[in-house]
Amino acid sequence: MIATAAVALGGAVVALASVATLATVPDPALVALGGAVGAVARHLLGSAVDRDAFPLGTLTVNVLGSFLLGLLVFWPVGGDALLLAGTGACGAFTTFSSFSVSTVRLWERGDRGRAALFVAGNTLLAGAAVGLAAVVAAAAGPPGAA
Template structure:
């Protein structure tokens, strides 16, 4: 158990560092933009890498590396990759209604929750 937790922690540190460096690199490359291009690119890249790893791990017997790569590294790089994987799993199982509900609730309710957190905190700190 501790070894698995250590792998998640190591992967998370690597993923978060890569996200930070990718954001800096994209900022230098593209300059400041009003649209969050760097985060969008990181989310898309993380989702692509999650898809690649899921298939490679299944075919090559590397699923034991999932805590390090999927939960840790890609989770630290972008949690959007995990969200995308769960949505695709629902779609592949034929649960299209649940997939649509999951995507809608995840995006809309998460945005609303973030806004609520900001509003409540601003009220407390004001």
């Protein structure tokens, strides 16, 4: 289930980003389409790994989505593909509002250690994922160079 959702998201992002005729699609439609794909992928993956005791689903989508957006930004993919896969899909796949509300919920129900772990985990793992994406993008070379 988790693997399926992750592969589906990765495949969708790569496929969408590699479409060469995006220029014919209006920008708002690119963002909306990417947003729909990202939200569905987040729901599938997040509900598969989330736990009552800890919002592991939100942490997972935030780290994975940050890595994917990092790849797009550092590779770099620009213009319409970035609107579709970055602003739309990765933007919607990851979530700051669930992060904020989950942290507050953990804290006020007394799970302060878990709240701190959740905030630190999101920050450090997503930050590391962006760093890793920069390394991978640099190693891959610019688009089309291969």
